[in-house]
Amino acid sequence: MTQVLLAARGKNGAPASLDEYRAADGYQALERALKDMKPADLVQMAKDSGLRGRGGAGFPSGMKWSFVATGEKADGGPKYLVVNADEMEPGTFKDRVMIERNPHILIEGILLAAYGMEMTDGFVFIRREYFKQADILERAIAEARAAGILGSSVMGRKWTFDIMVHRSGGRYICGEETALLNAFEGRKAQPRAKPPFPAVRGLWGRPTTVHNVETLGCVPGIVRNGAAWFKGLARNPEGAGTKLYGGSGALERPMCIERPIGTTLRELMAEMGGVKGGKKLLGVIPGGASTAFLTPEHLDVPLDFDPVARVGSRLGTGTFIVFSEDDCPVHGTLNLQRFFARESCGFCTPCRDGLPYGVSILERIENGAGSMQDLEWLDHLYRTIGPNSFCALAAGAAEPVKGLYQHFRPILEEHVKLGRCPFPKRAAREVAHA
Amino acid sequence: MSEANTGPHFDIHGNAVKLELGPDEKARAREKIVDVLWSIQQKKGWIDDESLKAAAVECMLSPQEADEVATFYNLLFRRPVGKRVVFVCDSISCELTGSAMLMQNLCSELNVKPGEITEDGELTVLPIVCLGHCERAPCLLAGETVHGPLTADREAMRELVAKIRTRKDAG
Numbered sequence: 087m088t089q090v091l092l093a094a095r096g097k098n099g100a101p102a103s104l105d106e107y108r109a110a111d112g113y114q115a116l117e118r119a120l121k122d123m124k125p126a127d128l129v130q131m132a133k134d135s136g137l138r139g140r141g142g143a144g145f146p147s148g149m150k151w152s153f154v155a156t157g158e159k160a161d162g163g164p165k166y167l168v169v170n171a172d173e174m175e176p177g178t179f180k181d182r183v184m185i186e187r188n189p190h191i192l193i194e195g196i197l198l199a200a201y202g203m204e205m206t207d208g209f210v211f212i213r214r215e216y217f218k219q220a221d222i223l224e225r226a227i228a229e230a231r232a233a234g235i236l237g238s239s240v241m242g243r244k245w246t247f248d249i250m251v252h253r254s255g256g257r258y259i260c261g262e263e264t265a266l267l268n269a270f271e272g273r274k275a276q277p278r279a280k281p282p283f284p285a286v287r288g289l290w291g292r293p294t295t296v297h298n299v300e301t302l303g304c305v306p307g308i309v310r311n312g313a314a315w316f317k318g319l320a321r322n323p324e325g326a327g328t329k330l331y332g333g334s335g336a337l338e339r340p341m342c343i344e345r346p347i348g349t350t351l352r353e354l355m356a357e358m359g360g361v362k363g364g365k366k367l368l369g370v371i372p373g374g375a376s377t378a379f380l381t382p383e384h385l386d387v388p389l390d391f392d393p394v395a396r397v398g399s400r401l402g403t404g405t406f407i408v409f410s411e412d413d414c415p416v417h418g419t420l421n422l423q424r425f426f427a428r429e430s431c432g433f434c435t436p437c438r439d440g441l442p443y444g445v446s447i448l449e450r451i452e453n454g455a456g457s458m459q460d461l462e463w464l465d466h467l468y469r470t471i472g473p474n475s476f477c478a479l480a481a482g483a484a485e486p487v488k489g490l491y492q493h494f495r496p497i498l499e500e501h502v503k504l505g506r507c508p509f510p511k512r513a514a515r516e517v518a519h520a
Numbered sequence: 521m522s523e524a525n526t527g528p529h530f531d532i533h534g535n536a537v538k539l540e541l542g543p544d545e546k547a548r549a550r551e552k553i554v555d556v557l558w559s560i561q562q563k564k565g566w567i568d569d570e571s572l573k574a575a576a577v578e579c580m581l582s583p584q585e586a587d588e589v590a591t592f593y594n595l596l597f598r599r600p601v602g603k604r605v606v607f608v609c610d611s612i613s614c615e616l617t618g619s620a621m622l623m624q625n626l627c628s629e630l631n632v633k634p635g636e637i638t639e640d641g642e643l644t645v646l647p648i649v650c651l652g653h654c655e656r657a658p659c660l661l662a663g664e665t666v667h668g669p670l671t672a673d674r675e676a677m678r679e680l681v682a683k684i685r686t687r688k689d690a691g
Contacts, residue, residue: 125532161538161541162531162535162537162538162541163537163538163539163540163541163542164529164537164538164539164541164542173652174649174650174652175650176611176612176613176649176650176654177611177612177613177650177654178650178652178654179652179653179654179655181652182652182653200532201532204531204532204533206529206531206537213652214558214595215595215607215648215651215652215661216652217664218664238528243532243534244530244534245530245531245532245534246528246529246530246531246537252551253554253555253558254554254593255554255557255558255589255592255593255594255595255596256593256594256595257592257593257594258649269554270551271547271550271551272550272551272552272553272554272579272581272589273550273588273589274588274589274592275592275593290542290543290547292541292542332654332655333655334613334616334654334655334657335612335613335616335617335654335657336616336617340613340654340655340656340657341655342655371612375611375612375650405654407612407613407616407654408616409616413616418612418615418616421610421611421612421615422612424610425611425612425649425650428649429649431592
């Protein structure tokens, strides 16, 4: 069993302390980097490792690091590393688990990335509902400060670096990196136009890199054991590293586990006890609300960025949501669309007005009042919203609808033909949303 | 901002960072607005107009700018709520495991609709998006504590409500 991100263990399920993290080889990578490596070496190592962003987009991390001006090209002012711990993608809970169990790996990852990009300050943007997790992180930061790992002289060097935790007011859009920067600055969390990209003008107009929690958690292992080792962790040839996979929904034992990236849905679901109550599997949403459905025929697809993309969906956050044969995918999609419509920041029209319209059509279909014309119109609507909205939120919202049409078109048509939802749980749901 | 941001600051090469290129006093004041509004809400339960104006002054903003923030975020309230807000997750993982039934039972137990305040002024129930505790679905957040997985069992719900009312649910 490969445990890298969750290797350090605290006593009785408590977060791993500084000593416990050190016992699991923690902070060795930082020592080594500060002693033997130049910042550019770290960037090269991140590139060679094949690390891709774990927040959902899968952008190559080394390339992201190389966008930040360093050395002579930089102007000598502040540069910021911002950690996105907003984690509000429905079905996603992996970053929370990493922070709860191994907070120091995030701190070491921040320091290494900051060293590579010559950053001057670190910030963690965390959703306020993660009260306990923010406290855990602040305690770990205080521990690191007391040990001279953070603060006025990092590991005894003439380098000032500290990490501040910023608690959000709570909105899904804060997870979008430029909206996050606006939220951080005390504004409405509405996305910014790109370019300029955050690497050029980010937080307070300064060069900024925004990284997901799990992505940074991968960095200490890469620096300690090398890029080749990291690549070798993966189950599929094109993959790199381990992944925090989460399973929820109609599962016997929903949980988050660390496994080599490229592990299949079949294997992960077996570890989680299979579909709840021994029911048949209808399908899964593989990586949070903004990814398209997969079906039982995809059980053996390696859960890595490219293999999942090849079958028409996205790995997303790698936390999958299971639908059993009793769960209506139209109702599930309606739930997701209610979420997206509610959380739209309201800045651009296709998203603000289009998503609630999509909800109204889906409601009609799910309640048995839909027509075949509605089916065409709904499909058309989401194809229009995605490419015409300002940020990726609405494009993400279109993904599950795309999957619904791709894999469950007969179920959609059955709703229209029968004039009702053909799935069993309907009564309780109707009452609740009335 | 951390203390290190205001004292002497050296980059990885040991050169002094040109802090004057960073945020000015106004930007730093503005950054605190969510925390300032949150602490008001912790004391008063919600953010009334007077408090909003005070927060705006503290953060060097106009009242309108402060209100933009106060009305945008899910966890900030511009109208009265119960002394404690119970957030019931209604996103997909909880939905698939019975959050609709949970919300229904909780509301009928408290004799309120979502958003209303219980007769004793103690509680308000609100739906919220995914709480990030999907392995414990269906779940809810009361104060700073997440409860789950919960069931449709009415007796268990009654016990949980009693604990939340008396704030004996923390842990």
